[in-house]
Amino acid sequence: MSIRVIAMIAAAIPLPRAVPPVLAVGAFLKNTVCVTRGDIAYLSPVHGDLGTPEAIAAFEDSVESMVTALAIRPIRVAHDLHPDFHSTRFAQGLDLPAVPVQHHHAHAAAVAAEHGHDGPVIGLSLDGFGLGPGNQSWGGELLYCQGAGYRRLGHLATLAQPGGDVAAREPWRMAGAALHKLGRGAEIAGRWPNYPAAQRLGLMLDKGLNAPMTSSAGRLFDAACGLLGIHPLAEFEGQAPMALEALADAPETMADGWTLKDGTLDFVPLLDALASCPDARHGANLFHGTLATALAQWCGWARDETGCRTVTLGGGCFFNKVLCRQLVPLLERLGVVPLTALKASPGDPGLSLGQAWIASQMEN
Numbered sequence: 001m002s003i004r005v006i007a008m009i010a011a012a013i014p015l016p017r018a019v020p021p022v023l024a025v026g027a028f029l030k031n032t033v034c035v036t037r038g039d040i041a042y043l044s045p046v047h048g049d050l051g052t053p054e055a056i057a058a059f060e061d062s063v064e065s066m067v068t069a070l071a072i073r074p075i076r077v078a079h080d081l082h083p084d085f086h087s088t089r090f091a092q093g094l095d096l097p098a099v100p101v102q103h104h105h106a107h108a109a110a111v112a113a114e115h116g117h118d119g120p121v122i123g124l125s126l127d128g129f130g131l132g133p134g135n136q137s138w139g140g141e142l143l144y145c146q147g148a149g150y151r152r153l154g155h156l157a158t159l160a161q162p163g164g165d166v167a168a169r170e171p172w173r174m175a176g177a178a179l180h181k182l183g184r185g186a187e188i189a190g191r192w193p194n195y196p197a198a199q200r201l202g203l204m205l206d207k208g209l210n211a212p213m214t215s216s217a218g219r220l221f222d223a224a225c226g227l228l229g230i231h232p233l234a235e236f237e238g239q240a241p242m243a244l245e246a247l248a249d250a251p252e253t254m255a256d257g258w259t260l261k262d263g264t265l266d267f268v269p270l271l272d273a274l275a276s277c278p279d280a281r282h283g284a285n286l287f288h289g290t291l292a293t294a295l296a297q298w299c300g301w302a303r304d305e306t307g308c309r310t311v312t313l314g315g316g317c318f319f320n321k322v323l324c325r326q327l328v329p330l331l332e333r334l335g336v337v338p339l340t341a342l343k344a345s346p347g348d349p350g351l352s353l354g355q356a357w358i359a360s361q362m363e364n
Contacts, residue, residue: 076099076359228283260294273286296331300336
């Protein structure tokens with residue numbers, strides 16, 4: 001292996017067993033490439049978001065260099081479901097069978113693979129966005145994953161995302177969507193008088209105009225931030241949830257802060273409380289404590305439904321240390337084994353590992 005390629009390998013991760021050689025091309029955001037050889041998965045460094053010529057060039061160079069230096073001939077290439085990602089188009093342009101892999105399934109598989117877990121898992125995958133198989137906006141998913149397949153057990157209750165992608169950088173919009181869902185849409189304009197769009201948001205939500213529904217955990221965090229006045233306009237996606245996490249110093253649970261019905265976890269009661277909460281720190285503690293307790297109950301329900309006692313915690317929301325510190329012991333008390341990310345990122349940089357593990361288990 002050349003010195004140049006060794007420098008291009010960020011991690012060599014032992015797999016549960018030897019698998020056929022496959023190539024996985026990752027996601028759009030924080031892209032990495034993964035190549036398997038024998039019982040090792042090789043991960044590239046992060047190339048960045050595949051929206052710049054520099055990141056695209058680094059991505060394509062990694063693919064060529066790693067496949068060549070590792071002396072493998074991939075039997076298939078795995079990519080995200082999203083048809084417009086450069087990585088997807090690149091994979092489909094190769095002379096290889098292309099395997100689309102659902103984003104949140106890949107998050108679960110990445111965590112399972114690096115733990116050497118070769119059996120079924122309940123995948124708790126929480127992040128900002130990943131395309132569902134019917135072009136839905138997913139992001140708060142509970143999956144049952146076995147081998148190369150999965151089924152959706154449940155999801156977070158959907159919330160409108162007014163303005164589409166712009167809502168990820170303007171948490172006040174998600175807060176407005178929460179108020180609208182609560183039947184408090186008349187409060188939107190008065191709460192954010194300095195934002196001209198707030199005057200029209202209620203009408204946009206009433207008519208469902210440019211307000212796609214999403215099960216995203218990231219947008220749930222944003223809604224909480226907007227209701228608590230934490231970075232209603234963020235400089236970058238994730239700024240507000242990170243500030244919310246920093247405020248949480250003594251998480252507490254609102255006992256009736258959620259409902260769970262037929263696999264759908266709904267935080268409407270919690271959002272209603274946050275909308276009337278005068279203290280952001282108290283709100284941050286209430287949000288984190290209630291979220292963790294509800295997620296644990298959700299996983300316990302999935303355990304009872306499937307008989308599976310292993311849960312992967314994947315997706316960018318699990319960078320949140322307060323959430324992890326609360327959730328892991330709660331799961332353990334339920335007799336559930338929680339698996340968290342190790343060498344690979346729980347977020348999108350680890351996605352190619354999950355794609356590769358799934359693709360390697362497919363039948364020829």
